[in-house]
Amino acid sequence: MVNARSHPRSFPRDLLLLAGTFLLASSLAGQTTPAPVPEDAAKSAELPPEVLARLDKLKDALKATRAHRDTKIEAITLNQTGQVNYLTSDYKAGP
Numbered sequence: 161m162v163n164a165r166s167h168p169r170s171f172p173r174d175l176l177l178l179a180g181t182f183l184l185a186s187s188l189a190g191q192t193t194p195a196p197v198p199e200d201a202a203k204s205a206e207l208p209p210e211v212l213a214r215l216d217k218l219k220d221a222l223k224a225t226r227a228h229r230d231t232k233i234e235a236i237t238l239n240q241t242g243q244v245n246y247l248t249s250d251y252k253a254g255p
Contacts, residue, residue: 207248214244
């Protein structure tokens with residue numbers, strides 16, 4: 161078995177790994193965490209009526225697909241609801 165430290169190609173790999181570690185540590189040192197957004201600020205922004213109507217239709221469609229036990233259409237409806245919530249930055253909302 162070949163020892164990894166005695167292999168002639170391991171030195172450049174190790175040197176590159178070490179340099180990358182120092183670069184990563186120095187680039188992360190200047191980053192700050194964003195200030196938390198109050199939940200009231202997110203709720204105060206009203207959604208346009210078209211978006212609200214679309215979400216209502218999706219909620220109705222979800223109820224219907226669950227009543228019919230159609231899992232494929234339920235998955236599609238859940239994905240569409242998630243897309244609308246994502247595009248409106250309403251990340252905590254769910255069906």
